[in-house]
Amino acid sequence: MWRTATLVATRDETPDARTLVLDVPGWPGHLGGQHVDVRLTAEDGYQATRSYSLAAPVDHDRVEVTVQRVADGEVSPYLTDGLSLGDAVEVRGPAGGWFVWRPGEPGGVLLVAGGSGIVPLMAMIRARRAVGSATPFRLIYSVRSPGERYYAAELDQLADEADGPELAYVYTRSAPAGSNREAARIGAADLPPPGWSRDGEETCFVCGPTSFVEVVAASLVSHGYDPRRIKAERFGPSGQ
Amino acid sequence: MGVFSPGFRGRSVETNAALPPGQHETRDFPVLSAGPTPPVALERWEFTITTEGGRKTTWSWPQLLALPSQTPTVDIHCVTSWSKLGTTWRGVSLDVLLEDIDTAADYALIHSYGGYTTNLPLEDLLSGQAWIAYEFDGEDLAPEHGGPARLLVPHLYFWKSAKWVRGIELLLEDEPGFWETAGYHDYGDPWREQRYQGD
Numbered sequence: 020m021w022r023t024a025t026l027v028a029t030r031d032e033t034p035d036a037r038t039l040v041l042d043v044p045g046w047p048g049h050l051g052g053q054h055v056d057v058r059l060t061a062e063d064g065y066q067a068t069r070s071y072s073l074a075a076p077v078d079h080d081r082v083e084v085t086v087q088r089v090a091d092g093e094v095s096p097y098l099t100d101g102l103s104l105g106d107a108v109e110v111r112g113p114a115g116g117w118f119v120w121r122p123g124e125p126g127g128v129l130l131v132a133g134g135s136g137i138v139p140l141m142a143m144i145r146a147r148r149a150v151g152s153a154t155p156f157r158l159i160y161s162v163r164s165p166g167e168r169y170y171a172a173e174l175d176q177l178a179d180e181a182d183g184p185e186l187a188y189v190y191t192r193s194a195p196a197g198s199n200r201e202a203a204r205i206g207a208a209d210l211p212p213p214g215w216s217r218d219g220e221e222t223c224f225v226c227g228p229t230s231f232v233e234v235v236a237a238s239l240v241s242h243g244y245d246p247r248r249i250k251a252e253r254f255g256p257s258g259q
Numbered sequence: 260m261g262v263f264s265p266g267f268r269g270r271s272v273e274t275n276a277a278l279p280p281g282q283h284e285t286r287d288f289p290v291l292s293a294g295p296t297p298p299v300a301l302e303r304w305e306f307t308i309t310t311e312g313g314r315k316t317t318w319s320w321p322q323l324l325a326l327p328s329q330t331p332t333v334d335i336h337c338v339t340s341w342s343k344l345g346t347t348w349r350g351v352s353l354d355v356l357l358e359d360i361d362t363a364a365d366y367a368l369i370h371s372y373g374g375y376t377t378n379l380p381l382e383d384l385l386s387g388q389a390w391i392a393y394e395f396d397g398e399d400l401a402p403e404h405g406g407p408a409r410l411l412v413p414h415l416y417f418w419k420s421a422k423w424v425r426g427i428e429l430l431l432e433d434e435p436g437f438w439e440t441a442g443y444h445d446y447g448d449p450w451r452e453q454r455y456q457g458d
């Protein structure tokens with residue numbers, strides 16, 4: 020069923036990406052990694068629907084998505100720039116029961132994000148923190164340059180917390196000064212072999228562009244991770 | 260619904276009768292898979308149809324290629340709301356593969372290399388509606404798109420067109436597959452917008 024979602028806050032994550040905080044009365048709740056369908060209706064009745072990953076764990080009727088602006092996109096520029104506080108869209112969901120982390124599941128969690136693929140993984144990181152879970156989490160986040168990190172301040176803060184997730188960045192175009200890794204695409208050497216969590220068999224969540232996920236998932240398999248424990252979400256160049 | 264998006268115009272002019280409700284056209288070919296792309300060696304590739312009584316019929320890769328093929332041009336519709344119109348494939352019709360199979364089954368459960376499954380009524384695999392496809396757009400089917408061979412059932416949402424297809428299990432009763440167990444619709448007709456359970 021479609022529900023009315025009212026924009027109550029926004030946060031700019033990068034020059035190209037904005038988080039929308041929506042108030043959705045009656046929202047049934049969700050797990051980190053699930054997504055939501057967003058529907059826009061023009062005055063002539065024309066409708067356009069897109070699917071977005073939820074960026075934050077369940078918080079009563081609050082739902083967060085982070086939308087990357089696709090320059091010639093039909094929906095994303097409207098969501099990032101056209102929608103004002105108090106405006107409404109329609110949402111349906113949550114959807115997806117596979118690419119999800121359930122607090123309490125045994126085993127460490129390896130998250131590998133490419134670009135905007137961080138969004139559903141951030142929902143898992145935030146869910147872990149919200150429930151006070153001690154499950155070992157490790158995030159490897161590939162972005163072109165430091166300025167393109169989503170949630171940068173929050174991730175920096177999490178990195179300083181004693182029981183926070185382990186964070187590592189892979190910069191593909193320009194690495195910060197003093198970095199001991201030159202800017203390059205992600206490869207097997209950027210990914211830890213299994214057994215790092217000392218907490219049972221790890222589950223891997225990989226999200227990013229198709230080519231990124233193909234490389235990462237194949238590297239994880241060759242490292243010895245069980246393919247059945249590698250969960251992947253890919254988006255193509257048209258994804259918005 | 261009374262919710263309008265002020266100032267949203269969208270691409271109403273591009274509205275295309277070939278698009279089912281809630282779909283938009285893409286010219287790319289996005290990839291939706293739940294896990295790693297499994298490596299499938301052609302020397303070991305097999306495709307097996309198993310009847311409800313357990314009788315198996317198996318084709319090797321050269322045997323599949325030796326069967327008469329067709330080159331359907333079809334529209335494909337992904338549940339994540341993209342559609343790709345006028346895609347051209349080469350493959351073997353399931354009518355050919357099922358021709359000599361003796362079965363009373365009403366349902367099929369598709370199995371893939373890598374463990375993926377999906378279910379559909381057997382009649383949706385017949386009458387020129389489904390193929391085991393091994394070429395896309397004149398080229399060998401790429402691994403990320405399901406190569407060496409995938410099921411192609413374009414009249415249902417594309418998750419039914421299982422990548423890396425390995426076999427079909429014929430069943431007397433419906434048995435939900437991977438996404439069907441994870442909240443997606445059992446049948447998945449894009450024209451009736453059967454995306455999720457309850458649609």
